[in-house]
Amino acid sequence: MFVLTLPYTLLASFCVFIFTLFFALLSKLIKDMFIPTDIKCFAGGIILSTTIFHILPDIYLCEDNKYSWLAPLCAGLSFLVLFSIDKLYLYTENTNEIGCTCGAGQEIDENVNDKNKENREKKTNKKNGEENYHNYEKENSTKRNRTEVNDNNTIKIKKICTCEKVSDKHENDTLPTNSTRLQATIFIVALSVHSFLEGLGISSKNGKQLMWYMVSLLGHKWIEAFVLGVSIFSADFARNMTIFLLLFYSSLTSIGILIGYALLMLCNIHADGSSSDDAGNISTMVAVQILTGLSSGSFFYIGFIEMLGNVFGEGSLLNKNRRKLVCVFTGFTLMATVCIMSGLIENGVLFKSWSNKA
Numbered sequence: 001m002f003v004l005t006l007p008y009t010l011l012a013s014f015c016v017f018i019f020t021l022f023f024a025l026l027s028k029l030i031k032d033m034f035i036p037t038d039i040k041c042f043a044g045g046i047i048l049s050t051t052i053f054h055i056l057p058d059i060y061l062c063e064d065n066k067y068s069w070l071a072p073l074c075a076g077l078s079f080l081v082l083f084s085i086d087k088l089y090l091y092t093e094n095t096n097e098i099g100c101t102c103g104a105g106q107e108i109d110e111n112v113n114d115k116n117k118e119n120r121e122k123k124t125n126k127k128n129g130e131e132n133y134h135n136y137e138k139e140n141s142t143k144r145n146r147t148e149v150n151d152n153n154t155i156k157i158k159k160i161c162t163c164e165k166v167s168d169k170h171e172n173d174t175l176p177t178n179s180t181r182l183q184a185t186i187f188i189v190a191l192s193v194h195s196f197l198e199g200l201g202i203s204s205k206n207g208k209q210l211m212w213y214m215v216s217l218l219g220h221k222w223i224e225a226f227v228l229g230v231s232i233f234s235a236d237f238a239r240n241m242t243i244f245l246l247l248f249y250s251s252l253t254s255i256g257i258l259i260g261y262a263l264l265m266l267c268n269i270h271a272d273g274s275s276s277d278d279a280g281n282i283s284t285m286v287a288v289q290i291l292t293g294l295s296s297g298s299f300f301y302i303g304f305i306e307m308l309g310n311v312f313g314e315g316s317l318l319n320k321n322r323r324k325l326v327c328v329f330t331g332f333t334l335m336a337t338v339c340i341m342s343g344l345i346e347n348g349v350l351f352k353s354w355s356n357k358a
Contacts, residue, residue, distance in 0.1 A: 009261045012202065012214075013254035016221070020195075021250040023222040027229030041324045043219050044307030045331025050216040051303050053339040055296050058209060067282070067289055074293025075300065078197055082301040085190040184235035188245055191228055192252045194298045199256020201295020203264050204288045212339070213295075217253075220302055225250070260291050 059071040198217055205213045232245050267284040308328065312321060 006261070009203065009257060013257045016199070016217075016257065017250050017254040019218065020221055020225045020253065021246060023225035024229035024232075024246050024250060027226050028233050037320075037324060038327045040223060040307060041327035042331040043223060044303060045328040045333075046219050046335045047216050047299065047303040047307055048328070049332045049335035049339065050212055051299050053336065054209060054212040055216070055299050058292050059296050067286055070286060070289035071293035071296065074290050075297035078294045078297025079300045082194045082197075082298060083305060085193065086301075086305060181235050181237060184231055184237070187231055188228060188249055191224060192249050194301060195224075195249065195252040196256040197294045197298040199253040200260040200291050201298070202257045203260035204291040204295070208342070216299065220307060221253070263287050263291070
């Protein structure tokens with residue numbers, strides 16, 4: 001069984017750092033590109049399958065029942081912290097703030113009597129063959145919007161966004177184009193927090209668990225790094241500050257890997273120097289449970305909130321939602337098939353059944 005040693009830990013940290021930094025810088029070279037939501041949904045399905053088949057069972061793998069509650073508790077706390085950061089600092093509801101040109105979110109007050117008068121004039125013009133096309137479009141566009149009649153016979157119209165490009169940008173968790181430097185900084189720190197938590201859990205994995213964890217980590221890391229790079233460059237930071245923020249974010253997962261490895265090594269040293277073997281084993285077990293829980297909660301947030309929850313917004317069209325669901329199911333089915341087949345092959349069940357048939 002493959003176990004992370006110090007050289008492999010350093011190599012993994014360096015590779016994750018370069019991988020993250022590359023996609024963050026790539027957003028500068030491809031300025032007008034935004035990540036299609038179909039790719040995000042496909043990646044979300046893969047992460048969902050990996051979470052269910054490999055990350056979730058690890059939470060309940062504890063040799064001592066007295067400490068079996070640690071990993072679920074840490075997973076829940078990690079998820080709630082990241083969820084709170086997302087809703088308090090990252091979530092943007094007003095589509096006008098992200099460059100929407102269709103006037104979504106604007107409230108228009110129209111007097112009912114004036115509107116009735118306008119309709120009568122329009123009918124008169126229609127009889128005379130002078131139908132105004134602009135009035136016709138205005139009436140039909142109003143039907144597609146939400147209307148509300150007040151007590152003073154005033155209709156309040158709130159337009160619904162149908163701008164697909166803007167919706168896609170919003171779904172990718174980017175900041176508004178006119179975001180301040182403070183907003184961009186909060187956005188970067190929030191993403192860096194859960195990047196750090198992801199790195200903490202790597203050292204507690206080994207063998208097949210480590211492989212699937214790395215696949216799930218890198219599967220979404222490139223999207224997250226690209227989106228963060230767009231946010232940094234659009235915030236118009238100074239050059240030195242931009243470089244610092246990119247390096248800071250790219251290094252957080254690697255720092256988490258190294259800190260997690262160091263914590264496990266300290267627990268092992270304590271176990272070797274302890275007069276009681278049980279005390280040393282307990283300290284190592286507690287450290288593994290805490291690291292596993294923190295990383296699992298981070299992946300729950302990635303799979304259910306960041307990758308899937310944000311792509312099905314209020315302004316999404318029905319046909320787009322169907323396509324997104326197909327991508328989610330495709331990603332889930334693909335990864336579930338790989339997980340099941342690899343488990344059968346590893347346990348010798350699949351090849352054994354084939355040899356019996358032969």
